[in-house]
Amino acid sequence: MTARDALVDAAKTLLSTQGYEATSPRDVQASSGVGQGSFYHHFAGKADLAFAALLSLADEMSDAFDSLADGDGIDLIGGYLNVPRDALSGCRIGRIAMESSMADDRIRVPIAGYFSHMRLRLTGAFSLLDTGIAPEALADLAIATVQGGYVLARVTADPQALRNATSALDSLIRSFGATGDDR
Amino acid sequence: MTARDALVDAAKTLLSTQGYEATSPRDVQASSGVGQGSFYHHFAGKADLAFAALLSLADEMSDAFDSLADGDGIDLIGGYLNVPRDALSGCRIGRIAMESSMADDRIRVPIAGYFSHMRLRLTGAFSLLDTGIAPEALADLAIATVQGGYVLARVTADPQALRNATSALDSLIRSFGATGDDR
DNA sequence: GTCTATAGAACGATAGAC
DNA sequence: GTCTATCGTTCTATAGAC
Numbered sequence: 001m002t003a004r005d006a007l008v009d010a011a012k013t014l015l016s017t018q019g020y021e022a023t024s025p026r027d028v029q030a031s032s033g034v035g036q037g038s039f040y041h042h043f044a045g046k047a048d049l050a051f052a053a054l055l056s057l058a059d060e061m062s063d064a065f066d067s068l069a070d071g072d073g074i075d076l077i078g079g080y081l082n083v084p085r086d087a088l089s090g091c092r093i094g095r096i097a098m099e100s101s102m103a104d105d106r107i108r109v110p111i112a113g114y115f116s117h118m119r120l121r122l123t124g125a126f127s128l129l130d131t132g133i134a135p136e137a138l139a140d141l142a143i144a145t146v147q148g149g150y151v152l153a154r155v156t157a158d159p160q161a162l163r164n165a166t167s168a169l170d171s172l173i174r175s176f177g178a179t180g181d182d183r
Numbered sequence: 184m185t186a187r188d189a190l191v192d193a194a195k196t197l198l199s200t201q202g203y204e205a206t207s208p209r210d211v212q213a214s215s216g217v218g219q220g221s222f223y224h225h226f227a228g229k230a231d232l233a234f235a236a237l238l239s240l241a242d243e244m245s246d247a248f249d250s251l252a253d254g255d256g257i258d259l260i261g262g263y264l265n266v267p268r269d270a271l272s273g274c275r276i277g278r279i280a281m282e283s284s285m286a287d288d289r290i291r292v293p294i295a296g297y298f299s300h301m302r303l304r305l306t307g308a309f310s311l312l313d314t315g316i317a318p319e320a321l322a323d324l325a326i327a328t329v330q331g332g333y334v335l336a337r338v339t340a341d342p343q344a345l346r347n348a349t350s351a352l353d354s355l356i357r358s359f360g361a362t363g364d365d366r
Numbered sequence: 367g368t369c370t371a372t373a374g375a376a377c378g379a380t381a382g383a384c
Numbered sequence: 385g386t387c388t389a390t391c392g393t394t395c396t397a398t399a400g401a402c
Contacts, residue, residue, distance in 0.1 A: 002385095003385075003386070018283060019281065019282070019283075021204065021205060022204060022282075022283060024376075024377065024378075025377085025378060025379080026376075026377080026378085034386075034387090035386055035387040035388070036379095036380095036387075036388070036389085036390095037380080037381085037382090037385095037386070037387060037388075037389095038385070038386055038387075039379090040378095040379065040380070041385060041386075042385090045378075045379075046378065046379090090280075090281050094334055094338070095281040096281075097273075097281075097333075097334040097337045097338050098202065098273050098278040098279075098280075098281055098333075098334070098337065099202070099205075100201060100202075100205060102337050102338070108337075108338065108340065111338050112338050112339055112340070115335065115338050115339060116339070131355075131358075132354075132358075133351050133354045133355065134347075134351070136347065137347040137348070137350060137351035138351050140332070140335055140344050140347040140348040140351065141328060141347070141348045141351040141352055141355075143331065143335055143348075144327070144328050144329075144330075144331030144332045144334070144335050144344075144345075144348035145324060145327050145328055145331055145348075146327075146331065147327075147330070147331035147334040147335065148326065148327030148328055148329065148330035148331025148332070148333075148334070149323070149327045149331070150280075150281075150331075151277055151280040151281070151327065151330040151331070151334075152298065152323055152326055152327050152330065154280045154281065154285050154291075155277070155280050155285075155291065155294050155295050155298045156295055156298060156299070157291065157295070161323050161327075162327075164317075164319065164320040164323040164324070165320070165323040165324045165326075165327035165328075167320060168316050168317070168320035168321050168323065168324040169324055169352075171315075171316045172314075172316065172324075172355045172356070173355070175315075175359075176358075185367095186367075186368070207394080207395060207396075208395085208396060208397080209394080209395075209396085217368080217369090218368060218369040218370070219369075219370070219371080219372095219397095219398095220367095220368070220369060220370075220371095220398085220399085220400090221367070221368055221369075222397090223396095223397065223398070224367065224368075225367090228396075228397075229396065229397090
């Protein structure tokens with residue numbers, strides 16, 4: 001593996017677990033095994049490495065999202081809401097949202113790519129249901145429930161808080177009759 | 184105003200806007216106008232000042248929550264979901280949830296106090312409705328929707344994302360018939 | 367109780383040999 | 385392209401005069 005790839009891989013892990021601001025170039029260098037100077041040979045600075053790492057992470061997570069369900073209806077919504085999550089660790093990519101560095105497009109834009117991907121798929125799934133509520137807004141609600149569930153779980157130190165939130169939303173949505181394809 | 188109070192006040196503002204890790208003792212000292220040494224005369228360290236500041240902030244925000252509605256039913260839920268928010272700034276206290284310092288009880292516990300307060304009030308409000316879903320879980324859903332709405336708004340750089348999520352949840356809940364007291 | 371001055375470590379980034 | 389060495393700054397915290 002080339003030094004550049006080693007840096008990106010190490011950055012993905014560190015950004016996922018510590019966020020952006022808490023991850024120093026030194027951390028990435030030490031964790032990847034490359035020397036101090038190689039970092040700045042391949043990247044202009046910390047934010048440029050983060051851009052590359054977050055693009056790759058967003059792709060990876062978008063793929064993981066796509067493998068949550070076969071179909072496009074209530075299956076996808078239920079799959080997304082009910083997939084097991086490590087609630088106390090927080091979302092690997094959403095955790096960065098509250099940092100000041102979101103003002104930097106090299107940080108925000110790759111993250112936004114992942115959320116746009118989910119939003120598009122979920123909007124499609126909700127438009128197959130008959131709720132009388134805008135499918136885009138329901139997609140935002142589903143995503144917000146998961147992201148906020150992480151917040152609540154970490155604040156209360158109780159992973160159940162995330163499951164409470166997602167399963168309550170799942171119940172609310174299913175009470176609308178789930179257009180036939182619920183098995 | 185005593186130096187201690189000036190430090191706590193400055194810390195509340197800085198923690199609200201930058202989070203914990205991004206707020207340095209120097210920032211607080213400069214912003215409060217006191218000298219370098221006074222900080223460590225009144226507090227054992229950064230985490231101890233944060234504890235005092237977060238306790239006060241949580242109290243303040245709990246009071247603000249209580250003034251959202253007169254009653255205890257759908258009024259409170261609707262009031263909480265629909266109150267105008269500065270979506271792109273993030274929640275003044277929830278923004279800290281994803282930082283590593285949540286492992287320190289001096290940071291987590293005062294924040295948890297605010298969330299417990301909301302959870303208790305919202306659980307009471309939801310138990311007046313007839314949804315067939317656990318009121319505690321619905322309370323967690325409402326809180327998660329707001330917190331996750333902040334995340335989504337910041338990621339997409341669009342404040343509308345938070346309003347989408349809260350108003351979609353409001354619509355879902357009201358479609359259950361809102362036990363009579365909706366005007 | 368308040369202040370100025372400064373400690374020792376980590377920060378993001380650069381220099382320059384090989 | 386990779387490395388070691390180091391820059392100037394900021395971090396959290398302490399020393400010690402007044």
